[in-house]
Amino acid sequence: MSIFVDESTKVIVQGLTGSQGRFHGLRNRAYGTKVVGGVTPGKGGTDVEGISVFDSVREAVETTGATASFIAVPPRFAPAAILEAAEGGIEFIVCITEGIPAQDEALTYNRLVEEHPGVRLLGPNCPGIISPGKCNIGITSGDIALAGGPVGIVSRSGTLTYQALYELSQKGVGQTTCVGIGGDPVPGTNFIDCLEAFQADPDTRAVMMIGEIGGSEEERAAEWIAQNMDKPVVAYVAGVTAPPGRKMGHAGAIISGSRGTAQAKMAALADAGVRVCQNPTEAGEAMVEIVRAL
Amino acid sequence: MDLFEYQGKQYFARYGIPVSPGGVADTVEEALEVAERVGFPVVVKAQVKVGGRGKAGGVKLATGPDEVRTHATSILGLDIKGHVVKRLWVEHASDIAKEYYASFTLDRPNKVHLGMLSAQGGVEIEVVAAESPEAIAMLPIDPVRGLDSATARRWVAEAGLDEAARAEAADLLVALYRCYTEGDCDLAEINPLVLTPGGRVHALDAKVTLDDNAAFRHPEWDEFREDEFEDPRERRAREKGLNYIGLDGSVGIIANGAGLAMSTLDVVNQVGGSAANFLDIGGGANADVMAAALEVINADPKVRSIFVNIFGGITRVDEVAKGVLEALARVDIASPIVLRLDGTNAVEGRAILAPHLSDRLVTEPTMLEAARRAVALAR
Numbered sequence: 001m002s003i004f005v006d007e008s009t010k011v012i013v014q015g016l017t018g019s020q021g022r023f024h025g026l027r028n029r030a031y032g033t034k035v036v037g038g039v040t041p042g043k044g045g046t047d048v049e050g051i052s053v054f055d056s057v058r059e060a061v062e063t064t065g066a067t068a069s070f071i072a073v074p075p076r077f078a079p080a081a082i083l084e085a086a087e088g089g090i091e092f093i094v095c096i097t098e099g100i101p102a103q104d105e106a107l108t109y110n111r112l113v114e115e116h117p118g119v120r121l122l123g124p125n126c127p128g129i130i131s132p133g134k135c136n137i138g139i140t141s142g143d144i145a146l147a148g149g150p151v152g153i154v155s156r157s158g159t160l161t162y163q164a165l166y167e168l169s170q171k172g173v174g175q176t177t178c179v180g181i182g183g184d185p186v187p188g189t190n191f192i193d194c195l196e197a198f199q200a201d202p203d204t205r206a207v208m209m210i211g212e213i214g215g216s217e218e219e220r221a222a223e224w225i226a227q228n229m230d231k232p233v234v235a236y237v238a239g240v241t242a243p244p245g246r247k248m249g250h251a252g253a254i255i256s257g258s259r260g261t262a263q264a265k266m267a268a269l270a271d272a273g274v275r276v277c278q279n280p281t282e283a284g285e286a287m288v289e290i291v292r293a294l
Numbered sequence: 295m296d297l298f299e300y301q302g303k304q305y306f307a308r309y310g311i312p313v314s315p316g317g318v319a320d321t322v323e324e325a326l327e328v329a330e331r332v333g334f335p336v337v338v339k340a341q342v343k344v345g346g347r348g349k350a351g352g353v354k355l356a357t358g359p360d361e362v363r364t365h366a367t368s369i370l371g372l373d374i375k376g377h378v379v380k381r382l383w384v385e386h387a388s389d390i391a392k393e394y395y396a397s398f399t400l401d402r403p404n405k406v407h408l409g410m411l412s413a414q415g416g417v418e419i420e421v422v423a424a425e426s427p428e429a430i431a432m433l434p435i436d437p438v439r440g441l442d443s444a445t446a447r448r449w450v451a452e453a454g455l456d457e458a459a460r461a462e463a464a465d466l467l468v469a470l471y472r473c474y475t476e477g478d479c480d481l482a483e484i485n486p487l488v489l490t491p492g493g494r495v496h497a498l499d500a501k502v503t504l505d506d507n508a509a510f511r512h513p514e515w516d517e518f519r520e521d522e523f524e525d526p527r528e529r530r531a532r533e534k535g536l537n538y539i540g541l542d543g544s545v546g547i548i549a550n551g552a553g554l555a556m557s558t559l560d561v562v563n564q565v566g567g568s569a570a571n572f573l574d575i576g577g578g579a580n581a582d583v584m585a586a587a588l589e590v591i592n593a594d595p596k597v598r599s600i601f602v603n604i605f606g607g608i609t610r611v612d613e614v615a616k617g618v619l620e621a622l623a624r625v626d627i628a629s630p631i632v633l634r635l636d637g638t639n640a641v642e643g644r645a646i647l648a649p650h651l652s653d654r655l656v657t658e659p660t661m662l663e664a665a666r667r668a669v670a671l672a673r
Contacts, residue, residue: 075507159554238560
């Protein structure tokens with residue numbers, strides 16, 4: 001099994017006629033993802049290499065039965081696209097857009113939660129999700145993933161997600177699902193959402209988690225793991241040598257107290273029984289060891 | 295982007311938040327002119343983006359022109375925690391009855407806005423938070439609903455602000471929230487927010503961090519940009535649209551994605567080296583961006599080797615490879631380059647570079663091996 005998306009997931013691409021949407025939408029289809037349509041206002045009735053384009057999400061959903069959407073539109077249009085997807089009947093939204101203002105993100109997230117409680121948003125500013133061999137939504141290069149499990153991956157960083165997939169696949173260890181939750185201030189889906197789903201998925205037998213400095217999501221995940229998770233978890237946190245104080249001001253420092261540094265996150269995870277590694281390669285090796293011993 | 299105090303006050307004024315009358319001065323003469331204009335006594339304040347200015351001697355009261363001259367002379371050029379004072383803010387000194395604290399920021403774990411208000415202002419808020427957390431009235435704000443006047447009035451009472459301050463403080467907080475949201479701030483903080491003996495409330499300091507992602511809808515931010523960077527390397531990178539932070543090591547770093555860039559710094563450190571910079575070329579970087587990144591790093595005299603760590607996702611490795619060759623053709627890159635290329639179109643990218651490899655341009659199969667090579671070359 002896999003989490004959130006599988007071989008039955010039907011996907012539309014919002015922004016299919018743009019350069020990013022086209023490149024990655026077609027690449028997702030080539031991977032085997034059921035890409036059933038695209039949405040670009042004003043371009044309804046055209047097609048992109050055989051994929052029908054619609055004027056609105058609602059029309060696309062009514063015609064194709066899509067349940068997931070891949071949003072690849074510029075930052076100033078992305079919040080409206082997210083809400084349009086939810087209003088149009090999409091259940092799972094993947095937004096890769098980088099550079100959405102934090103105010104828009106906070107507003108959009110809360111509107112989504114309040115007005116469309118059943119809808120899950122992944123991202124923004126994330127690489128997407130891949131259930132190897134079944135479905136790939138987003139910008140991950142499918143050839144670096146290996147189908148068959150047993151590892152679930154959840155990561156805040158795009159490129160480190162690829163690094164993690166690659167390290168495991170190179171060593172012959174497959175993945176059930178790899179979720180890139182993105183590194184923006186208000187992610188639609190967080191570590192705990194994914195850990196919960198991996199814990200419930202019988203085919204996922206171990207989890208790799210990749211965090212980075214800032215916020216306190218890793219610490220919260222550590223608490224959740226300590227209380228709820230019986231599957232082994234390997235973690236890597238980027239930013240041990242990152243210069244402090246370049247982004248956060250006083251008020252931000254108070255909310256998270258001493259939290260936010262890589263060291264604090266690694267300590268919290270280690271306390272929760274997670275195997276914490278110093279670099280992505282070491283994390284890959286630790287996971288291989290764990291999987292071979294399962 | 296962090297604003298200087300004077301910029302923060304200018305920004306506050308746009309949203310109707312009262313600030314003291316004052317002006318900017320880059321010389322002693324200008325400081326005198328501003329002082330005469332706003333009226334004595336005045337406060338002469340160093341404009342640096344670092345806390346603890348008062349303790350460092352960067353904030354002084356002047357009752358007449360002679361004192362303005364003395365203080366402006368001593369503060370201009372002062373080094374405060376590595377920040378050299380180039381500009382002063384001179385404002386009419388307020389009579390202060392009470393000092394409060396107010397701020398808005400994003401509560402990331404709870405995904406809502408967070409207002410913080412305290413009747414104990416004028417001191418470091420971290421100290422208040424640690425010693426008497428009950429003295430800070432925290433107000434979670436749903437971004438959909440915002441902050442209305444009725445809520446603000448309840449909030450100032452709950453925080454224990456003096457009766458005389460409450461009505462004006464509540465209005466000011468609603469204006470500050472509007473500045474924070476419509477003004478696209480990551481942080482809008484006033485410390486101290488003062489009550490005068492005459493019963494007026496206004497901002498005596500301003501700490502504002504703007505969200506760079508929102509720059510597209512704020513043309514008025516351009517005037518803040520000219521003074522943004524003290525590090526010339528960062529200014530150059532900014533002009534090229536690159537996400538760059540200057541550091542002190544000798545290995546120049548170029549990576550795609552903030553996470554991988556941070557991880558690259560970590561790995562270079564683990565194998566005994568130190569990074570000269572953080573540089574994330576972002577998602578979807580093309581040959582032009584890559585070439586610009588190499589040029590920015592090349593201009594840093596501390597750099598002894600350059601480590602290009604790319605894992606293509608939205609970024610295509612063939613574009614990166616083209617950019618490297620373009621940069622090499624355009625400028626004389628002084629340091630050897632070590633490349634590690636994987637991901638989208640990696641095979642094509644490596645093929646583009648293959649004929650050009652030499653002892654000045656090498657590739658390594660893994661991140662760790664590439665880090666070791668780059669660190670060895672930097673020695």
